Amino acid sequence: xxxxxxxxxxxxxxxxxxxxxxxxxxxxxxxxxxxxxxxxxxxxxxxxxxxxxxxxxxxxxxxxxxxxxxxxxxxxxxxxxxxxxxxxxxxxxxxxxxxxxxxxxxxxxxxxxxxxxxxxxxxxxxxxxxxxxxxxxxxxxxxxxxxxxxxxxxxxxxxxxxxxxxxxxxxxxxxxxxxxxxxxxxxxxxxxxxxxxxxxxxxxxxxxxxxxxxxxxxxxxxxxxxxxxxxxxxxxxxx
Numbered sequence: 001x002x003x004x005x006x007x008x009x010x011x012x013x014x015x016x017x018x019x020x021x022x023x024x025x026x027x028x029x030x031x032x033x034x035x036x037x038x039x040x041x042x043x044x045x046x047x048x049x050x051x052x053x054x055x056x057x058x059x060x061x062x063x064x065x066x067x068x069x070x071x072x073x074x075x076x077x078x079x080x081x082x083x084x085x086x087x088x089x090x091x092x093x094x095x096x097x098x099x100x101x102x103x104x105x106x107x108x109x110x111x112x113x114x115x116x117x118x119x120x121x122x123x124x125x126x127x128x129x130x131x132x133x134x135x136x137x138x139x140x141x142x143x144x145x146x147x148x149x150x151x152x153x154x155x156x157x158x159x160x161x162x163x164x165x166x167x168x169x170x171x172x173x174x175x176x177x178x179x180x181x182x183x184x185x186x187x188x189x190x191x192x193x194x195x196x197x198x199x200x201x202x203x204x205x206x207x208x209x210x211x212x213x214x215x216x217x218x219x220x221x222x223x224x225x226x227x228x229x230x231x232x233x234x235x236x237x238x239x
Contacts, residue, residue: 073102079095160196160197164186166186167184168183
């Protein structure tokens with residue numbers, strides 16, 4: 001056999017050897033990405049994202065709440081919410097000229113805070129008040145969101161007409177009428193409860209479902225103005 005043929009044969013064997021090695025490498029690589037391993041990777045990524053989100057959740061307090069809602073209201077422009085009860089639904093339009101109170105209500109709605117809470121106070125012929133309950137779950141939601149109050153915003157000319165949603169002041173010693181951000185009340189009185197103007201922040205109005213407000217206001221209550229039967233609610237954003 002000539003030297004030339006030997007060289008060609010040698011090169012051919014080397015080429016085949018390289019192809020076999022590449023094939024083995026490719027096979028090995030393909031075997032690593034099995035459905036099971038891909039699911040493990042996916043679960044790991046999701047777990048890391050959840051941990052990251054939980055770590056970045058801001059616990060609100062009296063110092064950071066206003067700066068937080070200042071930024072939040074610019075990025076979250078929703079201004080209509082729906083309160084669903086066993087008596088029907090109440091649709092509410094939130095005012096743009098009370099940005100912190102609107103942002104607070106939207107934030108709590110997106111957090112799912114109101115879901116499972118109740119209309120815990122009913123004053124016949126006056127208001128229905130909601131956002132609280134005696135459930136441990138509600139207290140736990142508050143703990144995770146934070147402890148803070150909102151300053152009143154009463155100089156925008158918003159009146160407490162019938163159907164207006166407003167925010168009660170905190171139960172703590174509170175000469176400046178700082179608002180309890182987790183609760184709200186809806187005026188049922190006709191034509192309105194104007195003695196509340198200047199003391200509480202009206203930040204929206206009912207645009208549909210005043211008949212539901214009236215039904216809730218007609219429920220029997222005890223001597224603490226609490227309904228004898230719990231009136232639970234779900235609150236969602238109207239898209």
